[in-house]
Amino acid sequence: MARTSAIVILLLALASFSQNELVVSGHSICQKTSSGADRPHSVTITEFGAVGDGVTLNTKAFINAMYYLTSFADKGGAKLFIPAGKWLTGSFILVSHITLWLDKDAVILGSMISDNWPVIDPLPSYGRGRELPGGRHRSLIHGSNLTDVVITGDNGTIDGQGIIWWNWFHSGMLNYTRPHMVELIDSKDVVISNLTFLNSPFWNIHPVYCSQVVVQNVTIIAPLDSPNTDGINPDSSDNVCIEDCYIRTGDDLIAIKSGWDRYGIDFARPSTNITIHRLIGETNVSAGIAIGSEMSGGVSEIFAKDIQIFNSKRGIAVKTSLGRGGYVRAVYISGVTLKNVQVAIEFNGQYGEHPDETYDPQALPKILEVTIHNVTGDNVTVAGHLEGIKGDDFLNICLSDINLRVTSGSPWRCSYVGGFSDFVSPDTCRPLKRKIYPESNCYLLSNNLRSVSIPNRIPRWKSW
Ligand SMILES: *[C@@H]1O[C@H](CO)[C@@H](O)[C@H](O)[C@H]1NC(C)=O
Ligand SMILES: *[C@@H]1O[C@H](CO)[C@@H](O)[C@H](O)[C@H]1NC(C)=O
Ligand SMILES: *[C@@H]1O[C@H](CO)[C@@H](O)[C@H](O)[C@H]1NC(C)=O
Ligand SMILES: *[C@@H]1O[C@H](CO)[C@@H](O)[C@H](O)[C@H]1NC(C)=O
Ligand SMILES: *[C@@H]1O[C@H](CO)[C@@H](O)[C@H](O)[C@H]1NC(C)=O
Ligand SMILES: *[C@@H]1O[C@H](CO)[C@@H](O)[C@H](O)[C@H]1NC(C)=O
Ligand SMILES: *[C@@H]1O[C@H](CO)[C@@H](O)[C@H](O)[C@H]1NC(C)=O
Ligand SMILES: *[C@@H]1O[C@H](CO)[C@@H](O)[C@H](O)[C@H]1NC(C)=O
Ligand SMILES: *[C@@H]1O[C@H](CO)[C@@H](O)[C@H](O)[C@H]1NC(C)=O
Secondary structure: OHHHHHHHHHHHHHHHOOOOOOOOOOOOOOOOOOOOOOOOEEEEHHHHOOOOEOOOOOHHHHHHHHHHHHHHHHHOOEEEEEOOEEEEEOOEEOOOOEEEEEOOOEEEEEOOOHHHOOEEOOOOOOOOOOOOOOOEEOOOEEEEOOEEEEEEEOOEEEEOOOHHHHHHHHOOOOOOEOOOOEEEEOOEEEEEEOEEEEOOOOOOEEEEOOEEEEEEOOEEEOOOOOOOOOOEOOEOOEEEEEEEEEEEEOOOOEEEEOOOHHHHHHHOOOEEEEEEEEEEEEEOOOEEEEEOOOOOOOEEEEEEEEEEEEEEEEEEEEEOOOOOOOEEEEEEEEEEEEEEEEEEEEEEOOOOOOOOOOOOOOOOOEEEEEEEEEEEEEEEEEEEEEEOEOOEOEEEEEEEEEEEEEOOOOOEEEEOEEEEEEEEEOOOOHHHOEEOOOOOOEOOEOOOOOOOOHHHHOHHHOOO
């Protein structure tokens, strides 16, 4: 009898671990921005001559629409409505105070001709294109120095048709770094929501040097073996909130970054105050939530809660290298469920990958105050690979309430790390064995873990 009910509970648990739908329960924690739904003016892309047959190239229609929409900037902004259809286009640039709205069954298709993706300068915090020296192809949907921009709809689709780019990548035919799907530079008050992103050539959503960004209720899909199709990469950006996303791609689902080696150190724009809430996803080669490896401008105040990662290489990863400089600190990740994951938690101080060979090996990244709390995992191969840098230990790494069903005989491997732990199973490695007590310097944790509910210790999460 007891055995039967245990099986029933297990089956219920498995059934509730839904692999294909968002568990949208409980309330939102992303601050709603006022903009978006109710623009006083609206135009439709067909008014600019666009044809939704999947064959006609509509770049000019998008450019003309954006030019026209600038005239509503001081009148509450305007909406560009994309109706059902397949709207083929090259890269185009958004303007401020607009809503790009994709109706149900509207698909914006990225052109499969590289000339339709102009080449632009590298980002100053990277010094060069991420995969090749020099410039980079401009993202399909691009914007710079914008304010009050909404990209949303009724689950319309943006399909980058990335296969052509992945083939150019594999056959060495790229001349410049591949384009992202959406990149917004130096912008604020941005909302990206209620859409599906398919087959990005490179990263999907890249806010860089941005502030006040909400990404909510998006589905991001690319083949599990597509190269570098990261989901959402906040980069040198602050006050970013990512919520209710389902992401299945060929690289990190969410990667928080801030520039590359000396370029990122000199540019010195950190990523800070980034919240990730209710993420579900799968990545065969990379991590559910990653920080780095480009983190040279610094990364701090990262909060993640309610994360479900399955069939993946890694759950949580912090990646860095000699030469990066910068820091990762004040990270709090809580409520993680893993299933069929090879490495639950990875810290990698030897990631490598440099923009050029002139990096300064004395530029040591500082990794400290990373708290990982309340993680359960089923069919996890290894609990933790925690590898800091010799002479530059990663400190105050705190693990609490972690319960993993691990298949490997040596669940933890740790070097050049230090910190604290409580209630970790399987038992953690020696550098983290000290118990968490009030002066432990664990970010947002101290003793009495069990008697006080965690969210109440965090003022900004009081409403959870
Ligand atoms: C950015 O936008 C502001 C107004 O919103 C303008 O004053 C400024 O010149 C713009 N900067 C660039 C580099 O375009
Ligand atoms: C998510 O988006 C879909 C359409 O894409 C919409 O029907 C649904 O209400 C949205 N959910 C939330 C919580 O916004
Ligand atoms: C939106 O469409 C995608 C792909 O068609 C689908 O997988 C997803 O479940 C849809 N999302 C919602 C909220 O309806
Ligand atoms: C790279 O440049 C060569 C020579 O101009 C050109 O034939 C090729 O199409 C370019 N590749 C891409 C992906 O644009
Ligand atoms: C997403 O769609 C739902 C349903 O239409 C709507 O209530 C919600 O406000 C939308 N969310 C955003 C952030 O646009
Ligand atoms: C997942 O990755 C492994 C190792 O890189 C590879 O052998 C396998 O084919 C991949 N599976 C999928 C579905 O891409
Ligand atoms: C953190 O970012 C959120 C937006 O995601 C914002 O509402 C909040 O005020 C920010 N907190 C601080 C301390 O700046
Ligand atoms: C631990 O995480 C699980 C899964 O997200 C959640 O349901 C549970 O409430 C969390 N427990 C605590 C004490 O935060
Ligand atoms: C356990 O996870 C691995 C991937 O890490 C997967 O290949 C294997 O099929 C899983 N086993 C079960 C019983 O689900």
